[in-house]
Amino acid sequence: MLAAEGIAKSYSSRPGRRAQRQAVLEEVTLRCAEGECLGIIGASGSGKSTLGRILLGLERPDQGKVTIDGRERAHRDAVSAVFQDYRSSIHPFFTVRQALLEPLRGKRLGRAETDRRLEEMLEQVGLDGSYLERYPHELSGGQAQRVCIARALLTGARWIVLDEAVSSLDASVQAQVLELLERIRGMHGIGYLFITHDLEAAAFLCDRIAILHEGRIVETLARGRLGEARHPYARELLALFRSGLGTGTGALNADKEGKG
Numbered sequence: 001m002l003a004a005e006g007i008a009k010s011y012s013s014r015p016g017r018r019a020q021r022q023a024v025l026e027e028v029t030l031r032c033a034e035g036e037c038l039g040i041i042g043a044s045g046s047g048k049s050t051l052g053r054i055l056l057g058l059e060r061p062d063q064g065k066v067t068i069d070g071r072e073r074a075h076r077d078a079v080s081a082v083f084q085d086y087r088s089s090i091h092p093f094f095t096v097r098q099a100l101l102e103p104l105r106g107k108r109l110g111r112a113e114t115d116r117r118l119e120e121m122l123e124q125v126g127l128d129g130s131y132l133e134r135y136p137h138e139l140s141g142g143q144a145q146r147v148c149i150a151r152a153l154l155t156g157a158r159w160i161v162l163d164e165a166v167s168s169l170d171a172s173v174q175a176q177v178l179e180l181l182e183r184i185r186g187m188h189g190i191g192y193l194f195i196t197h198d199l200e201a202a203a204f205l206c207d208r209i210a211i212l213h214e215g216r217i218v219e220t221l222a223r224g225r226l227g228e229a230r231h232p233y234a235r236e237l238l239a240l241f242r243s244g245l246g247t248g249t250g251a252l253n254a255d256k257e258g259k260g
């Protein structure tokens, strides 16, 4: 179980000035079981990416803790990430092979075993061995994001933080990558923390959706129970979604609330 308990984080809102701090997260508590997909949805500036970085161990909270199976500071290897900006996520001078080798460093695999793993992983994300020698600029956005997903899986992590991981892709490519993520979750039993502003995408992929508003999780809803939201902000968000004014891709054919 990946858990965050009582997370608080603030930043200095005016660097150099004294005691001017902006509270970004307050009392955030969540749990994500292995193999579960927990959506974290909220407007721009609500603190989603900050929470993602804390879950990844890239930043430390001012208060609270992140635990894996009850242990603190165990998350560095257990949690991996795929970010929105797939282009800068892969070093521009690295081939796909070099990018995918990064998480295997220190694993002492022979050349043949390494190649086998890389090709197998590429196939799992819908590419093949012919992509190994390509550079990032020779990939489409969807292909580059598939490489980032393959790299996250090669780390052997038990959870992946997907921070707006499909948001920069065209609508039809978004739908393909979401379907890929769902398939991979079934194959690997890996958990996702799916950070998004897109309720349609979250409703497609996630088992539960936590609604972040002004740094607090105001409500967490199971996918089939989105209609039961009680918090005014959650109800507003869902009403926008239903009226088609939400930020959804419009590319998904899923039965949003009934699926699963």
Ligand SMILES: Nc1ncnc2c1ncn2[C@@H]1O[C@H](COP(=O)(O)OP(=O)(O)OP(=O)(O)O)[C@@H](O)[C@H]1O
Pocket: 011, 012, 024, 042, 043, 044, 045, 046, 047, 048, 049, 050, 051, 197
């Ligand atoms: N390192 C930092 N230093 C100072 N302020 C920061 C830092 N990181 C984030 N913030 C501030 O914290 C708030 C939340 O930012 P965050 O990126 O977590 O929000 P978000 O919900 O992911 O937004 P978006 O959807 O626009 O990416 C913002 O007001 C942002 O300016």
